[in-house]
Amino acid sequence: MQYAFIDGARHAPEPNLEGICPVCSEATVSKCGPMRLWHWAHRGKRHCDSWWENETEWHRAWKSRFPPESREVVHFDSATGEKHVADVKTQCGVVVEFQNSAISLAExxxxxxxxxxxxxxxxxxxxxxxxxxxxxxPDPRSEFAQDLVFCPATSKWPRSSGIFWRKSENPDTKPGDLVELHSISSIKSEIEREYIGQHQFEWVRPHTVWFESTAPVFLDFGEDTLWRLQEYDSAIRCVQGVPKEQLIQSLL
Ligand SMILES: [Zn+2]
Known part of the structure; x- marks a missing residue:
């Protein structure tokens, strides 16, 4: 953790300090070694929040983009008595969780x-x-897209390649029927006109848990653009590019 209580106030770790865990109120000690990020740890036991994962530079870099009072916000469910630390909770009450390791569907x-x-x-x-x-x-809500059915694409094709068919050309098609396929390149300008940042993607050995999320999921590959996972239509998924700065600004 980046914060513990000392004399009732949130405190960042500095060498040789003792504090109080904001979740379980047990004693914590500052860990300020050369190898890992400076943090607070419980004496001799694992973190009291089972959802907590060891903090990485990646976590800290993200959290540092939010005001200190929005970081590591303890969330308490009065009905169940459960307590957990949200990585970030914005002024508007939106929780942002930064996930580095794999997570089970149940969690x-x-x-x-x-x-x-x-x-x-x-x-x-x-x-x-x-x-x-x-x-x-193209934007799946656009009139242009209503007639189109996109086939799952693959990275074995050149990046800009894809195929689709038109409902209007195959009016009584049942699954498994042959349809007339077209190349994406034939509708390039129409796609550009209706483009809202969405792309097909290929994920080899996908972490399918993220497809089940009911909350927005943004994948961070360390670039200026984050990729939000979405269902495009009943046949394919897509990712939508969102500038990282734009997401952060929308949450501040
Ligand atoms: Zn604790």
């Missing part, structure tokens, strides 16, 4: 239920080599 659901209004930022560094952003898609 995902439990955390979303506990926090309510929340979003996830997932560190994509570990699976960046398995993740490819593919061709652009």
């Amino acid at each position: 995902l659901y439990a955390r979303e239920l506990f926090y309510g209004r929340m979003l996830w930022v997932v560190n994509g560094a570990r699976f960046a080599a398995q993740f490819t952003v593919l061709h652009a898609l």
Whole structure:
């Protein structure tokens, strides 16, 4: 943790300090060694919040973009008595969780239920080599897109390649029927006109837990653009590019 209480006030770790854990009120000690980020730890036991993961530079960099009073906010459910530390809770009450390690579906659901209004930022560094952003898609709500059915694309094709078919050309199509396919390149300018940042993607050995989230999920590959996971239509998923700064500003 980045904060513990000393004399009732939130305090960052400095060498040789003792504090009180804001979650369980047990004693904590400052850990200010050369190897790991300076942090607070409980004496001789694991973190009292089972949802807590060891903080990385990635966590700290993200949290540092928010005001200190928005970081590590203890959340208490008076009905169940459960207490957890939200990585960030904005002035508007939106919880932002920065997730570096894998998470089970049960924990995902439990955390979303506990926090309510929340979003996830997932560190994509570990699976960046398995993740490819593919061709652009038109806004699925646009009139132009209503007639189109996009086929799942693959990174084996050139980045801008994809195929689709038209409902109007295949009016009575049932699953498994042959349809006339077209190349994405034939509708490039129309897609550009209706583009809102969405792309097909390929994720080899995907962390499917993130497809089940009921909260927005933003993948962070360490670039200026975050990729928000979305269902495009009933057939394919997509990611939508969101400038990192834009997301942060919208939460401040
Ligand atoms: Zn504690």
